[in-house]
Amino acid sequence: MIPMNNKNGFSLISFLLYLMLFSMVAFFTAHIITSLLLPTLSATRHYKSLIALHIASDLFVRDIRIMRNKPHSWKVMALHELIWHIDDDNYDVGWHYRNNRLERTEGLYSQGWKQRKASVVATGINQGTFTIESHNNHIIGIEMTLIPAVDPKKTIKCYVATQKQEK
Amino acid sequence: MRAKNGFLLVELMIGLTISIFFILIITHYIIEVKITQQQAIKTIEALSLSRNQREKIVAQKSNDPYE
Numbered sequence: 001m002i003p004m005n006n007k008n009g010f011s012l013i014s015f016l017l018y019l020m021l022f023s024m025v026a027f028f029t030a031h032i033i034t035s036l037l038l039p040t041l042s043a044t045r046h047y048k049s050l051i052a053l054h055i056a057s058d059l060f061v062r063d064i065r066i067m068r069n070k071p072h073s074w075k076v077m078a079l080h081e082l083i084w085h086i087d088d089d090n091y092d093v094g095w096h097y098r099n100n101r102l103e104r105t106e107g108l109y110s111q112g113w114k115q116r117k118a119s120v121v122a123t124g125i126n127q128g129t130f131t132i133e134s135h136n137n138h139i140i141g142i143e144m145t146l147i148p149a150v151d152p153k154k155t156i157k158c159y160v161a162t163q164k165q166e167k
Numbered sequence: 168m169r170a171k172n173g174f175l176l177v178e179l180m181i182g183l184t185i186s187i188f189f190i191l192i193i194t195h196y197i198i199e200v201k202i203t204q205q206q207a208i209k210t211i212e213a214l215s216l217s218r219n220q221r222e223k224i225v226a227q228k229s230n231d232p233y234e
Contacts, residue, residue: 021179025183025186025187028187028190032190032191032194036194037193037194037197040194040197041197043201044200044201044204047201047204047205047207047208051204051208054208054212054215140226140227141222141223156215158215159219159223161222161223161225161226162226163225163226163229164225165228165229
C-alpha cells in the first residue's frame with residue numbers, strides 16, 4: 001500500500017477516493033486471477049501432459065522402426081509389456097506400463113533383466129496397453145494405447161507396423 | 168508517495184493504471200501460451216492420426232504377398 005504520511009493529515013474525501021480505487025483494483029485483480037489465470041494455468045498443465053504422452057508415443061514408434069529395420073526376435077508380448085531382442089547388436093529393448101508410468105528398458109533380458117538401463121518415458125497414465133496385430137501367425141503391427149489421467153476421454157492411440165515396407 | 172501536503176490524485180491514477188497494465192500483460196501472455204499449446208495439440212493429433220494410417224497401410228502391404 002502507498003504510505004500516506006502527512007503532517008497536516010488528509011481529507012476524508014481523498015481517503016475514501018483512494019479506498020474506492022484500491023478496492024476496485026483489488027477486485028479486478030482477484031476477478032482476473034480466478035476467472036482467467038487459474039483455468040488457463042490448469043489448461044496449460046493439461047495440454048503439457050497430453051503433449052508429453054504424444055512425445056512418449058513418438059519414442060515408441062522410433063524404437064519399433066529401429067527394430068523393424070534389423071533382424072529381431074520377440075521375447076515378451078503381454079498386454080502391459082513388450083520385450084524384443086535386436087540380433088545384430090545383441091541387446092534387448094522393453095516397454096512396459098506399471099504404476100501409472102510408461103517405462104523403457106534397455107539391456108540384456110533372460111527370464112528377467114540381467115543388465116538394464118531403465119527410464120521413465122511418461123507419467124500420469126490411467127491405463128497403458130499394447131495390442132498385437134497378427135495375420136497368419138505373423139506379427140504385422142502393434143498398437144499402443146495410453147489413457148491420460150488428466151483427460152481419460154483423450155485416448156492416445158499409436159499404431160506401428162513391425163515389418164518394413166518392401167520396395 | 169510521501170508528501171507533506173498529501174499526494175496527488177494523478178499520481179494515484181498513474182500508479183493504478185500501471186498496475187492494471189501489468190496484470191493485463193501477464194494475463195495476455197499466459198492465455199497466449201494456452202492458445203499455442205491448443206494449436207500444437209491439434210497439429211500433433213492430426214500428425215499422429217496420419218502416421219497411424221500410414222503405418223496401417225505399411226502393415227497391410229508387408230503382409231500382402233501380391234504387393
